[in-house]
Amino acid sequence: MPIPVHLARCAGYDHPDLPGTVAGLLGRVLPQGLAGVRVLVKPNLVGPRTIALATTHPSVVRAVCLALLEKGAEVRVGDSPAFGTARSMARLTGLSRALAGLPVAVVNLGRPRPLQLSFGATIGLSADACEAGLIVNLPKLKAHSQMRVTGAVKNLFGCVVGFRKALAHARHGDHGCRFASLILEVAAALPQTVSLVDGVTAMHESGPTGGKPYALGLLGASAVSQALDTALWTLLNLTPQVVPLWRAAATRGLPGADPAELAYPGLCPADFPAAGFVVPARLKAETFDPYRLIRGRLKSLCAGLGLGRAD
Secondary structure (H helix, E strand, O other): OOEEOEEEEOOOOOOOOHHHHHHHHHHHHOOOOOOOOEEEEEEOOOOOOOHHHHOOOHHHHHHHHHHHHHOOOEEEEEEOOOOOOHHHHHHHHOHHHHHOOOOOEEEEOOOEEEEEOOOOOEEEEEHHHHOOOEEEEEOEEEEEOOOEEEOHHHHHHHHEOOHHHHHHHHHHOOOHHHHHHHHHHHHHOOOOEEEEEEEEEEEEOOOOOOOEEEEEEEEEEEOOHHHHHHHHHHHOOOOOOOOHHHHHHHHHOOOOOOHHHEEOOOOOHHHOOOOOOOOOOOOOOOOOOHHHHHHHHHHHHHHHHOOOOOO
8 A cells, every 4th residue: 555755845934834834744644533642742953063954943843743732632842862952952943932832841852771673782762752652753854974864764763862872873883784774673663653854944965964955845744754764865866775774674675665655645756856955975984072972971961860951
């Protein structure tokens, strides 16, 4: 049975049609009966370079929260940045201002729960994410130095707790297949997830931070995160051979990895010309300054113990 992927145009983050477009997309992919359901909204909150471009735009997050609240859901916005906290990133990105007045808390995804991986390692996946009734995943479409370009599935890697992500990047990032498998297995371990991508202004040339803006004017959603990614990679004229996550998903035969499985009830990838979107020509392993890692870890611990400002 075809997997629907819904694509829509959006002229800008301040455009009056954005909330309605977001609500319309979510209405096509959300399950029924959300009254009282604990929903985790999972944006991309990463820093510190080009924060405004690298993170899910606050207007998109607010629109998603409004749509969920109207359906009676209990909504939290959460992430687990490798450095700092979700609330500090929310303040820096303007997300805290965007959510002001809404009954929505910004939380740091914590309480690591060991997840056994297929290649013998384990990683700490947030129990806060695992215990959600539904995850609404809000990736930012962007180039990535390690994975070439990322979207929905990679954003779920943010449910790994804190510094463990940085360590995984460093330990497994030079093994493309292994790191892709890790990301896919993290996504598979999470509760029911729907994804809505922020591609209004994407990031290209380099990433996941430090890239340049690309005005794509796209919002897209699917109940299958892999299907949404496949649609995005198709839109960018990429192939599984050059996108490690796509190649790994196709090798595993995951639903949504085959473009022939997808259906586009409205607009399709060809409706979004992206000839000028540049992805990294060469992939490279990520490295992390150990002092920065220690500082970020200490900041997160202090925030959790109430010994310092969490925002």
